[in-house]
Amino acid sequence: MSQSSGPALTRLRNAYTDGCILQSLADAFDCYDTRAEASALSSVAWLDKAIIIAGAPGEGKLDFILDIIERVQAEFLRQCIEDIPSDLPPEFPQRGMNLLSHLPTAANAIPRLDRPPSLSAFVSHMAHQPFILPGFIRDWPALNEHPWRSPHYLRSVAGPGRIVPVEVGDDYRTDDWTQMLMPWTEFLDSVMPPVQTMHASDQPTLYLAQHNLFHQFPALRADAIIPDYVYSSLSPPPDFPHYEPPTNADQLVMNAWLGPAGTISPAHTDPFYNFYAQVVGRKTIWLAPPDTSPSMYPYPPPDVTLDQPHNPASNHTNPSMSNTSQVDVFRASDQSSTNRTPFSAFWENVVNRAMCTTLEPGDLLFFPPGWWHAMRSEETSFSVSMWF
Ligand SMILES: O=C(O)CCC(=O)C(=O)O
Ligand SMILES: [Fe+2]
Structure with a gap:
């Protein structure tokens, strides 16, 4: 995650947010004259862009933006609320099956x-190694009365036009x-189709990844x-001495x-402690310690002095x-594969130190900063990472 937040960037972000709000208000005023649904949708989209692109606007401004969204939805978009079945899809897989x-x-x-460690055991000696607390988040409303595996619920927390x-x-x-930016309902239709269908192979995979959806839909945060x-307040682990917590007010x-x-998500490192909560579906996790980095074949840092076309792909x-x-x-x-040849140091030095598991809904994973991690969803999956 980019932590760059110099004063110039902050000013630019604020200006962008204000620009989005003004544009959205212009669209909303247009609705009063024309009742045009397109203007109302545009108004809501500008406000979502303010939250998504400018990052979290200051506390008061985020509330203001969310308030305008609700008003525009209530006033002009009520007819867009779709009547979709509220049946809860079955929880799959059955617990404990097919790990x-x-x-x-x-x-x-x-x-x-x-058993979950005590807070003092966590701070004194547990926080420097990964572990799983099976079923630790089973009490979250997200797995009970407000089920995140229900597309009906996920649509209802957003309202139309998001x-x-x-x-x-x-x-x-x-x-x-x-x-890209796309309608929330369209994304849900693709990820959680009403009848569980196989992902059509000619359709590109869509992944809502590393996004603070909770700013946009505060009901999910609750x-x-x-x-x-x-x-x-953990200190830096011995194998990652430059650790610093996130710089936002919550340090989370x-x-x-x-x-x-x-x-x-290919194997990569982040500079934070991570509690990773598996809410819907199963997810397979691969981890390796920070000191395996020399054998992980990271992509080289960009060489700005070379006049080469650079790969436009970015990373989370x-x-x-x-x-x-x-x-x-x-x-x-396996070891006899030809895949082994180009990455021999990986096979020699990392595989015997690496760990894996498949998380089920309700499981909570912990790993420290600098750990290599890769994730693969086994079915439609909804997870929450908490970097701190
Ligand atoms: O779930 C994923 O695909 C990746 C999660 C991740 O990289 C993280 O939590 O830091
Ligand atoms: Fe990550």
Whole structure:
């Protein structure tokens, strides 16, 4: 995640936000004259852009933006509320079934703890290694009275006319990968079709990745319960001495990750502690410690002195991709595979230290800053990362 927030950038962001608000108000006034649905949709879209593109506007301004969205929706877009079935899709898989915990690229399982550690045990010695707390978030409203696996519920928290940023393409390291803004309802139709259908292979994969959806839809934020561990002011781990918490007021960055079966985040590192909550579907996780970096084949940092066309692909966290591995930990097959040859140091030094697991709905994963991590969804999956 870019933490760049110099005064010039902040001023630019504020100006962009104000511009979006003005444009949206112009559209809203137009609605009073014309009752035109298109103007109302445009008004809401400008406000969503203010939240998405400018980053989190200051607290008061975010409330103001959300308030205008609600008013425009109530006044001009009531007829757009679709009558979609509220039936709750079955929870799949059945709990405890079909755990896909084996990957040829990871010799170990991520430890699963029978009992959550006390806060003091977490701070004093648990926070420097990954672990899973099975079922720890089973009480979240998101898995109960406000089920995030229900497209009906997810539409209702947004109301009509909302847009969201999505990644298009299977892998952010490839040239055909791009990002776009699209209607939330259209995205949900693709990710959670009314009848569970196979993802058509000629359709590009859409992934709402690393996006703070909770700024746009605060009702979803209320469906998550932040674990107390997140507020425990951890010091830098020995193998990542430059750790600093996120610079926002809460020192916590929450992101949503929602996509169909088969979305992949290639192995990469982030500079934060992470509690990663699995709310819908199963997700396979691959992890390796920070000191394996020399054998992870990260993409080289961009060389600005070379006059070469550069790969326009960006990455969830770092436009240069120097925090991303070239090794495909999910596609690399067993040791005899030809995949082994180009990445021999990976097979020699990383595989025996790497860990994997498949998270189920309700599980909470923890890993420290600098750890290599890769994720693959096994079916439609909705997760929340909490960086702190
Ligand atoms: O869920 C994913 O696809 C990636 C999550 C991730 O990279 C993170 O939480 O930092
Ligand atoms: Fe990450």
